[in-house]
Amino acid sequence: MxxxxxxxxxxxxxxxxxxxxxxxxxxxxxxxxxxxxxAAKDELMTATQVVARRVSDIRQDASRDLQLLAHYPASLALLQGPPAGQAAQAEQLATLFELLMSANPAYFQMRLISASSYGLERVRVDRDGDTLLRVQGDDLQEKRHYPYVSDTLKLPAGSTYLSRIVINRERGAHAGLGQPTVQMASPVTNAQGRALGVIVVNLDLKGAFTRLAADLPAEFQLFLANQQGDFLIHPDSSKTFGFDAGRRVLMQDEFPATRALVDDQVSQVVLEANTGTHASMPMVAAFLSRKVKIANGEGKIILGLAQPRSSVLNRSxxxxxxxxxxxxxxxxxxxxxxxxxxxxxxxxxxxxxxxxxxxxxxxxxxxxxxxxxxxxxxxxxxxxxxxxxxxxxxxxxxxxxxxxxxxARHDVLTGLPNRRLFMERLENALQRAKRTQSALAVMFIDMDHFKKINDNWGHDAGDAALQWVAQQLQANTRKTDTVARLGGDEFVVLLESPVQREQIDSVAQKLLDAMREPWFYDGHLCSIGLSMGISVYPENGDTADALLSSADSAMYSIKSASRNNFGFAPEG
Structure with missing residues (x-):
């Protein structure tokens, strides 16, 4: 054929x-x-960030409820006098507790605890199954020895305390007994600022995260660990709160790449797990750590989401x-x-x-x-x-x-432009100033005694101080000006035209005055001063490097002479 x-x-x-x-x-x-x-890794990290924000929202909602209750007149009235004759105020506050707990299923328990009488509970409402239970009389307990009471009483008015995440072992906790929980508390203070008691909310950690997980795709697995890496939330409940039973079940053992999170080397990790317990079912996972910046017993939490790699590849x-x-x-x-x-x-x-x-x-x-x-x-x-x-x-x-x-162009801690972006803006500003024959100024700023803050209260205090100074600098300069962080405790401000010597003096003095505003860290009043060196175009140079160098030299002259002051670079 x-x-x-x-x-x-x-x-x-x-x-x-x-x-x-x-x-x-x-x-x-x-x-x-x-x-x-x-794309699955990116999706997981985005979803993890969303869950982290929702966790933060839950904490902020609880904090707002605490502040409302701490300033509620009945709370202070119950703590200022003897229990006799205060039944109406107690009933009023208990009713408010019940309304808030009905609206917030994550609340296990709400209490008003007195600073006197060994921390006696004055008003208490517990969740018991599907009902709310008012605890009264001899069932009220003394709680002064618990950190969420003793530590909260030391905080200033308007503060919020966050306890460690533990299994609730308190006697008579009803629905909260034996459940993962965290206590949030705020002091109730009188007109003189003295703490007479605390408002305490017990949060249902497991229930809150179950509701969060319900909004995620079915194949997503949710993880939560404390700052040491102990699992608090895990798809396998036998691996949670191992330390409560005298053993350690650590996140970094199951996901070795997360050790960098525990050691504070990075703030987020995306990984593929295909060894150990995940050898038979490889996983794609994203973890991130979040520091707790209010008064607390837990330095940070680590949140993670994972999904089987097979479900990702099924799409192909x-x-x-x-x-x-x-x-x-x-x-x-x-x-x-x-x-x-x-x-x-x-x-x-x-x-x-x-x-x-x-x-x-x-x-x-x-x-x-x-x-x-x-x-x-x-x-x-x-x-x-x-x-x-x-x-x-x-x-x-x-x-x-x-x-x-x-x-890459902004400082991670303060959100300000970094050196790279600042130098670009300074170069552009110089080109405009040369074309229009106008002036501009560069202010080189160094924090006075910044090392003492780190030495006295730790690097978290130093970071908080840097963020506060950055906020003050931005709040007291024009929107057209550029405030940047060069590194360490060094900041720089670019004042573009029109700018006169009187205006520069006024801005510099305004920034110094802003630092006199009281700033507290962990209940301690911190004093922050600034040493400022100022260079002006064209008197002190016609290049970005020359202006920055002149301002730097002027700043060191001020720091050597007096500190907490400003001065201009001599004309060159």
């Missing part, structure tokens, strides 16, 4: 088309799988089937059309082959004959659908890149 030219050409074209489609499909499939895994199966269909359709279409007209078949195939060969995530497939109403048009539309799937994932990656670029 002799094969005709059309049959042979059709067979060759079908084979070539199949090979081209297979190779292109294999490449596209591999790229898609990699993009899907990376549909794409694989589409590519398989494309390959088969390309071969059959090429063979059928070659029998009728070889040139009519080869030309569009060559167009598609060239277009697919140029395909990258950044450059879409162009020139596909998607408007054809035959098999080639269907094939082109399948390729177009494939590239849309991949580009959607690539768009998410680009959004993350924009965020990283922002972080």
């Amino acid at each position: 002799r094969w005709g030219l059309a049959t042979r050409l059709g067979g060759v074209l079908a084979l070539v088309s199949l090979l081209m489609a297979g190779m292109t499909g294999l490449y596209a499939y591999q790229v898609a799988r990699e993009l899907l895994v990376q 199966h549909a794409l694989g089937m589409t590519i398989l269909q494309i390959a088969g359709g390309l071969a059959l279409t090429g063979f059928a059309l070659a029998l009728l007209l070889a040139r009519w078949v080869t030309r569009p195939l060559n167009i598609m082959s060239t277009a697919v060969a140029r395909f990258t995530p950044e450059q879409p497939i162009a020139g596909l004959p998607v408007h054809r109403q035959d098999e080639l048009g269907q094939l082109a539309r399948s390729f177009d659908h494939m590239q849309l799937q991949i580009r959607q994932q690539f768009t998410e990656l680009q959004a993350n890149r924009v965020e990283l670029e922002h972080l």
Whole structure:
């Protein structure tokens, strides 16, 4: 049997088309799988950040409720006098407790505890199953020995205390007994600022996180650990609160990459777990740590989300089937059309082959004959659908890149522009000043006695002081001015035109005066001063480096002479 030219050409074209489609499909499939895994990691980190914000919202809502109750007149009235004759105020406060607990299912218990009588509970409402229970009389207990009472009484008015996350072992805790819980408390103070008692809310940690997890995809797994890495929330409940039973079940043992979070080397980690307990079911996970910046017994918490890697890759199966269909359709279409007209078949195939060969995530497939109403048009539309799937994932990656670029130009701690962005703005400002023959000023600022703050109260206090100074500098300068942090305790301010010597004096004095505002850290009054050196264009130089160097020298002159003052660089 002799094969005709059309049959042979059709067979060759079908084979070539199949090979081209297979190779292109294999490449596209591999790229898609990699993009899907990376997109899943980004999605997990975004979801983790969202959950972290919602956890913060829960704490802030509870803090607002505590402040409301601490300033409620009945709370103070019950603590200022003897219990006799205060039944109406107690009933009023208990009713308010019940209303707040009805609106907030995460509240296990709400109490007003007196500073006197060994921390006697004055008003107490417990959650008991689906009902709220008013505890009275001899069932009220003395709680002065608990840190959430004794430590809160030491805090200033308006403060909030956060306890460690533990299993509740307090006698008579009703629904909260034996459950993961955290106490939040605020002092109730009189007009002289003396703490007469505390308002305490017991939060249902497990219930709160169960409600958060309900909003996540079913395959997502939620993790929570304390600052040492002990699991507090885990899909396997036997691994939670191991320290409560005299053992340690640590996050860094199950996910070794998270040790950097526990050691404060990084603030977030994205990982793939495929060893140990996850050898049979590899996971993609994202973890981040959040420091607790209010008075607390828990320095930080570590939150994580994970999902099976198989569920991520399952999304690529549909794409694989589409590519398989494309390959088969390309071969059959090429063979059928070659029998009728070889040139009519080869030309569009060559167009598609060239277009697919140029395909990258950044450059879409162009020139596909998607408007054809035959098999080639269907094939082109399948390729177009494939590239849309991949580009959607690539768009998410680009959004993350924009965020990283922002972080590269701003100080992470204060949110101010860093040295790189400041020098760019100074260069631009100098160009404008030269064109318009106007002046500008650079203020080099160094915090006085910053090392004492770190030595006395730790680096967290130092970080808080830097953030406070950054806020004061921004609040007392114009929006058109640039406030930046160069590093350590060094800040710099760019005052653009119009700027006169009197205006510079006024701004400098305003910044010094702002530092006299009382600033407290952990109940301690901290004194912060600034030494400022000022250089002016064009008197002290006509380049960014010259102006910054002159201002730096002037600052060191002030720091050597008097501190907490400002001075101008001498004209050069």
